[in-house]
Amino acid sequence: MGTKWSAAPWGVGLALVGVMASAAAPAVAHGQASHQLAKRIVLTNPDTGRSVPASTGDDIEVRLTHYSERGLNYSWDIPQSSDPAVLRRTSGGSTPAGDATVTFRGEKVGTVTLSAARRCRPDPGRICPLATSPWRVTVTVN
Template identity: 45%
Template sequence: MKTSKYRAVPLAVGLALAAAVAVPATAQPQTLPELRESATGRIVLTNLDDGRTLPVAAGDDIEVRLTGGRAGGLSWAWGEPAASDPAILPRTASNAMPNGNATAVFHVEGSGTVEITAAKRCVAPSGCPAAVNPWKITLNSAAPAPAEAGPPQTESQVRSQTSARG
């Protein structure tokens, strides 16, 4: 009896560890540094980021990767993501693929609040519901910090510059 008891303990521990590992990391909220893809330096957003509001800065690149697919016997496809204000957030690339996925890349050009939106629609030949599944992200881009004029000057430095001019 003792043998089976000791065999069950490692099995239970193994199952608990497997369950902990099986939970997808994307199900937990991500912070902005976690959204940055190290290979490209871009902020990468997916289906799971729907409804988020994120701070961004001028010069940031935002990549949107939306995954379509099949659900309930129907095929669902994303339209190309678009920005609410292309002056602040111009789209530099986009693609809607036959498999229902859509991607887009945006470059933050200015400051302000801008939304990226996309819609997922049924694309089956017949029997599609008229439902549209929207996706939206809000980005807040702050104005860049003003350039510093340099270290403060002492009174003697100001006098020497004034006397040199004239």
């Protein structure tokens, strides 16, 4: 007597996979756009002068790193938003070495400037130049 195979278990299995796949997909009504997921935008030292688009709910992380050369140590102020109602600071601070890391969240539509200044701290016997170097990025939140 030979072995009989039935296709019934395969059909049931495929039907369950179809149900599970459709349950995992978000439901979107006809003519209604799905919501965009918030993203994280990371900005660093070389990004100065850029213009960056963002959306409400996005996180904008600014990571400015210090550096040293010829006995001069360059450190960063903590970056600031020109309009905290548009880009609100959610966390951040600086390290003793002079790094600064801040995260902002897009709260409402608008255009702001994120800014910080790089300052010099000399080693003993060294003299810093009098100039400070600004860091600025324009963020447009839609």
